[in-house]
Amino acid sequence: MSRRWIQNPNRCADEYLDGIEDFIEFARRHNPGGTRIRCPCRRCNNTLWETIENVGFHLVRNGMIETYSICNLHEEQLDNASSSNATREGEDDVPTPMDSAEFEQYEQLLKSANQELYPGCESFSVLTAIVELMHGKIKYRMSNLCFDYFLGVFKRMLPADNCLPKDHRQAQKVLNGLGLGYEKIHACKNNCMLFYKEYETLDTCPICKESRFKMTSQNRTTKIPQKVMRYLPLKPRLQRLYMSTHTATDMRWHKEKRVDDDVMQHPTDGEAWKEFDRTFPDFAADPRNVRLGLATDGFNPYGVLNQHHSTWPIFVFPYNLSPWKCMKKEYMMMTVLITEDLGRSIDVYLRPLVDELKDLWTNGVRTYDKATGKMFTLRAAVMWTVNDFPAYAMVSGWSTKGYTACPVCKKNVTSGWHAGKVCYLGHRRWLPWDHEWREKDKEFDGNTEHRLRPREWSGDEILE
Numbered sequence: 001m002s003r004r005w006i007q008n009p010n011r012c013a014d015e016y017l018d019g020i021e022d023f024i025e026f027a028r029r030h031n032p033g034g035t036r037i038r039c040p041c042r043r044c045n046n047t048l049w050e051t052i053e054n055v056g057f058h059l060v061r062n063g064m065i066e067t068y069s070i071c072n073l074h075e076e077q078l079d080n081a082s083s084s085n086a087t088r089e090g091e092d093d094v095p096t097p098m099d100s101a102e103f104e105q106y107e108q109l110l111k112s113a114n115q116e117l118y119p120g121c122e123s124f125s126v127l128t129a130i131v132e133l134m135h136g137k138i139k140y141r142m143s144n145l146c147f148d149y150f151l152g153v154f155k156r157m158l159p160a161d162n163c164l165p166k167d168h169r170q171a172q173k174v175l176n177g178l179g180l181g182y183e184k185i186h187a188c189k190n191n192c193m194l195f196y197k198e199y200e201t202l203d204t205c206p207i208c209k210e211s212r213f214k215m216t217s218q219n220r221t222t223k224i225p226q227k228v229m230r231y232l233p234l235k236p237r238l239q240r241l242y243m244s245t246h247t248a249t250d251m252r253w254h255k256e257k258r259v260d261d262d263v264m265q266h267p268t269d270g271e272a273w274k275e276f277d278r279t280f281p282d283f284a285a286d287p288r289n290v291r292l293g294l295a296t297d298g299f300n301p302y303g304v305l306n307q308h309h310s311t312w313p314i315f316v317f318p319y320n321l322s323p324w325k326c327m328k329k330e331y332m333m334m335t336v337l338i339t340e341d342l343g344r345s346i347d348v349y350l351r352p353l354v355d356e357l358k359d360l361w362t363n364g365v366r367t368y369d370k371a372t373g374k375m376f377t378l379r380a381a382v383m384w385t386v387n388d389f390p391a392y393a394m395v396s397g398w399s400t401k402g403y404t405a406c407p408v409c410k411k412n413v414t415s416g417w418h419a420g421k422v423c424y425l426g427h428r429r430w431l432p433w434d435h436e437w438r439e440k441d442k443e444f445d446g447n448t449e450h451r452l453r454p455r456e457w458s459g460d461e462i463l464e
Contacts, residue, residue, distance in 0.1 A: 006064050017325075020059050027052055040065050051259040056322060118162035126163050130171045137168075144168045182232045182337075185352065186212055189226040191345035196352065230337040231352045234316060235360065237333045238290055238378060239367045241318070247331075248288075248371035251320045255287030258322075267291070267319050267383070276383065288369065289379045291319040292357075295386040296346075296395060312346065313337050314353065319383060346394045357382060409454045416445075429453045 005019025027037055031052075039050040041058035042065055050058060117124040124132070133154075137147045148167045155164045165171040175181055186195040192207040193199060203212050213223040242248045254268045267273050273291070277284035295317070298310040314336040321331060335353050357380065359365075364377040385395055393400040398407045403422055406413040414426030428438055428449040438449045 017060075020056050021325075023059070023064075024052055024056050027055070054259055054261075054265065060323060115163060117164060118159045126165075127174070129164060130174055134171060134175070182230045183352075185229045185231055186225040187227040187229050187349070188212075191227075191348055193348060194229065194351060197355075229349050232333070232335050232337070234333065234335050234353065234356050234380075235365045237335075238318075238360075238380060239365065241290075241331075242288070242367050242369045242371075242378070245370045248369055250322070250325060251290070251318065252287045252371075253322045253325075254291075254320050266323050272383065276381070280381075283379060283381065286376070286379075287320070288376060289381070291383045292380055293317050293319055293384045293386055294382055294395075297388060297391045298394075311337070312349075314350070316353075316382075347397065350395075408456075410457070412454050426451075 005015050005022075008016045008019075031037060036049045036051055037055060038044070038046045039048050039055050039058050040046055041055070041062040043062045044050065044058060045065060115126055116122075117126055117129050133147075133151065136142070142150075151165065151167060151171070155162060155166060158164060165174065172181070187193070188195075188205040188208065189210045190205070190208050192205050192210075195202060195212055199206070204210065205212070210226070212225060214226055216224055240247075241251055254266065258266060258268055260269075262269075264270065276291075283289050293316070294314065296312060296314040298312045300310055313334050315332050316335050317332045325331060336349060360378070360380040364379040366375055367378040368375055385392075387395055389400050392398075392407065396407065398410075399405065400407065403415045404411055404413055405415075405422070406424060409426075413424060414429075415422055415424050417423070425445055426449070428435075428444070429451050430453050431438055431449075437443075441448050
């Protein structure tokens with residue numbers, strides 16, 4: 001196998017992560033039935049035995065040595081390897097017939113999308129051609145009419161038996177069928193609410209009375225909304241993860257392949273995950289249920305040219321995967337794209353995602369598992385959010401500025417004005433009760449500290 005990826009200093013780069021994946025498959029092929037190999041990371045240096053899955057994590061964290069030999073792959077078989085494999089093979093001896101019309105449609109679209117653009121074409125498939133052209137359409141702001149014209153020209157230039165869509169409508173249909181579409185939801189100009197569900201038919205905002213549409217010529221047949229949010233539905237993207245044998249197997253890694261060795265290597269090893277399993281045993285019983293993380297941050301795509309514009313993509317990613325695959329971008333799903341100034345009203349724009357997450361938790365969605373050939377009810381739960389401190393304020397609703405900026409202490413924070421800024425004191429509250437620093441005053445703020453550490457708030461109290 002190629003070792004070029006080992007030289008890449010960026011261990012989060014796709015080349016490096018793909019190289020780890022290829023190496024893991026290489027190790028499995030040359031050590032059939034085995035579960036452990038000598039770890040080739042720079043720290044273990046071929047001297048310590050690790051499970052094949054843990055080796056992948058070590059390579060992300062420590063990097064790989066360049067003197068790894070195939071002879072290091074071989075070891076004596078573990079006693080339980082064959083028995084565990086036999087157990088796994090017997091779970092789904094008689095898979096139920098596939099009964100999802102949606103999956104059949106997806107399979108058909110996937111086949112047509114992956115076929116050659118024309119016989120003998122090695123550079124583009126139908127899908128890659130559509131994606132490239134649609135990217136150009138958006139980047140250079142082509143109208144649908146202009147796009148249809150050039151698509152027709154390209155189709156006539158290609159061999160007669162090409163499979164390029166004839167217009168924008170057909171191209172969009174392929175992307176929608178693959179679960180790559182999005183919904184446009186109109187928003188109030190002042191970020192008061194979305195024209196969504198019970199407000200979908202309104203023409204004015206019920207809160208500020210602002211018009212939903214811009215003032216245009218009376219001769220114009222189509223109305224232009226003041227502000228638009230693009231929502232990428234989460235359910236079809238989660239379903240797609242189970243419509244491929246490869247990714248469906250990966251989504252069960254945390255239950256079937258992770259080694260519990262009392263080392264914190266994955267969120268599964270943390271107390272939060274374990275407490276969640278104890279609290280919701282019905283959810284934890286099926287390893288295919290998805291534990292999600294949610295991350296967001298704003299940026300200005302126009303640099304300093306427009307200080308009032310910000311774009312806020314919101315990403316959701318599954319924690320079921322092994323550590324190095326969690327970082328791969330193909331598993332990250334953008335669900336909301338807000339391309340206007342939203343002020344402090346991100347909660348308004350999160351409503352479609354929150355509604356969908358609630359339904360995924362309560363009811364789930366029927367999903368076809370390609371690995372077992374069976375339908376199951378897929379449920380999902382958000383375990384963590386990942387933000388910097390300013391974005392934390394936007395998502396949670398608790399201001400991270402001023403005298404009560406600490407989201408843990410809340411109103412019980414110790415803060416004061418010093419050297420032209422707000423400073424946060426009182427850290428001695430976390431020390432043991434008999435610590436000598438609690439009695440010192442001159443070395444700190446002139447006061448001794450006899451208070452207990454702030455109590456932890458419950459979920460219900462935080463929500464209230």
